[in-house]
Amino acid sequence: MNADQILAEIREANLSYLMLSQTLIRADRDQALFRLGVSEETANLIGALTPAQMMKIAAGNTLLCRMRSDDDVVWGLLTSHGKSSANDSVSRLHASILMAGRHQEAA
Amino acid sequence: MRAKSILTEARQIETAVELIHLGARLQVLESETDLSYERLLRLYKEVAGKSPSKGQLPFSTDWFMTWQPNIHASLFLNIHEYLNKVAELEEIDTVIKAYKLYLEQVSAQGLEPQLSVTRAWRLVKFIDNGMLTMTACSKCGGHFVTHPHEIARHYVCGLCNPPARAGKGRNAGAIRVSDKIEAGLVPH
Numbered sequence: 001m002n003a004d005q006i007l008a009e010i011r012e013a014n015l016s017y018l019m020l021s022q023t024l025i026r027a028d029r030d031q032a033l034f035r036l037g038v039s040e041e042t043a044n045l046i047g048a049l050t051p052a053q054m055m056k057i058a059a060g061n062t063l064l065c066r067m068r069s070d071d072d073v074v075w076g077l078l079t080s081h082g083k084s085s086a087n088d089s090v091s092r093l094h095a096s097i098l099m100a101g102r103h104q105e106a107a
Numbered sequence: 108m109r110a111k112s113i114l115t116e117a118r119q120i121e122t123a124v125e126l127i128h129l130g131a132r133l134q135v136l137e138s139e140t141d142l143s144y145e146r147l148l149r150l151y152k153e154v155a156g157k158s159p160s161k162g163q164l165p166f167s168t169d170w171f172m173t174w175q176p177n178i179h180a181s182l183f184l185n186i187h188e189y190l191n192k193v194a195e196l197e198e199i200d201t202v203i204k205a206y207k208l209y210l211e212q213v214s215a216q217g218l219e220p221q222l223s224v225t226r227a228w229r230l231v232k233f234i235d236n237g238m239l240t241m242t243a244c245s246k247c248g249g250h251f252v253t254h255p256h257e258i259a260r261h262y263v264c265g266l267c268n269p270p271a272r273a274g275k276g277r278n279a280g281a282i283r284v285s286d287k288i289e290a291g292l293v294p295h
Binding site for chain 1: 178181182185186188189190193194195196200204207208212216217218247248249250251266269
């Protein structure tokens with residue numbers, strides 16, 4: 001992938017992410033706060049973006065979204081390949097509980 | 108005396124309908140709205156197309172302590188606390204929205220929801236009046252439903268330390284951790 005392709009893909013991902021965020025926020029703002037992991041103020045700002053603003057924000061060489069968890073415990077649970085399927089669902093539940101418990105990220 | 112507002116009543120009916128759709132028992136509606144028993148009964152029949160089930164609500168905290176229910180209850184309560192922190196909602200709306208997110212999460216993972224909305228509502232009440240609380244697991248750091256005064260330093264959650272025969276038994280379609288598969292005795 002050359003540099004132009006990378007920039008185009010980043011813009012694409014940013015734009016989809018912003019549009020999805022806005023849809024979620026407009027559908028149910030409170031649930032969107034949980035789904036997106038953003039604060040109420042940020043949600044208000046994203047919800048009010050115009051398409052032109054979104055295009056502008058999406059262009060750039062960095063992604064607007066980041067990995068939801070910096071925690072290797074959660075990643076370990078999410079990526080437990082090769083274990084039995086029964087165990088897999090337990091791990092995913094475990095990861096869900098840990099991720100749902102992180103409200104400081106939205107503060 | 109407080110004059111009855113039609114707008115408030117409309118909002119309460121909406122809440123009640125939502126709860127009935129989620130399968131709540133009549134006692135939940137009675138406690139969360141100011142609507143009369145007769146009106147709630149009629150509403151229930153209209154929405155659900157059947158009479159509400161009778162009998163007392165499950166009142167014990169023990170159910171939340173068994174292995175699988177504890178996992179489901181903890182997931183719901185974590186979502187509930189999250190919404191409680193970030194969104195300004197009426198108490199019952201927080202329960203409804205958190206419960207819907209819980210249902211989504213569980214069905215996305217191909218599991219059967221073990222927690223009914225009535226139990227979820229009950230759980231929040233138990234937390235409010237201090238009969239149950241959340242304790243952080245000393246291994247994974249996740250917050251789990253426990254009895255109050257659990258010794259936090261030594262507490263290990265049911266997922267970090269599952270009981271030997273966890274998930275076995277009558278509950279079909281649930282998370283089943285087969286110890287045979289774990290031990291590699293049976294191919295999967």
